[in-house]
Amino acid sequence: MDLEELYDRFGDRAYHYLYIKLGSAGDAEDVLQEVFYRLARYSIRLKFIRNSISGLDEESVQILSASLAQLPEEQREIIVLKFFEELTFKEIASALGLSINTAASRYRYEEFLRLKEELNEDKI
Numbered sequence: 001m002d003l004e005e006l007y008d009r010f011g012d013r014a015y016h017y018l019y020i021k022l023g024s025a026g027d028a029e030d031v032l033q034e035v036f037y038r039l040a041r042y043s044i045r046l047k048f049i050r051n052s053i054s055g056l057d058e059e060s061v062q063i064l065s066a067s068l069a070q071l072p073e074e075q076r077e078i079i080v081l082k083f084f085e086e087l088t089f090k091e092i093a094s095a096l097g098l099s100i101n102t103a104a105s106r107y108r109y110e111e112f113l114r115l116k117e118e119l120n121e122d123k124i
């Protein structure tokens with residue numbers, strides 16, 4: 001079940017539950033939006049992991065993980081989505097709830113090149 005189907009199936013029930021618990025339509029909408037935003041980010045990460053590491057050996061996976069972990073989270077997300085998921089900045093902005101300009105400004109090509117060099121040195 002994809003995210004859209006999940007929302008179509010459970011969005012109304014979740015909203016009503018949150019409205020009862022929080023007592024505010026605005027708060028219920030905000031929380032529901034945050035839940036589905038986090039689900040979307042989690043879904044993107046799972047897809048990346050499945051697609052990216054299936055052909056790598058354990059040592060290469062560890063090197064890749066360590067190199068990516070050195071980047072700030074905001075930058076790491078952009079690099080993963082841009083180069084591994086091959087999303088456009090418009091798609092990245094939409095997936096992360098950012099403006100296109102913010103997504104583009106968080107992307108630093110020099111960091112990607114540094115990461116790529118590091119990975120090539122370790123023979124990935």
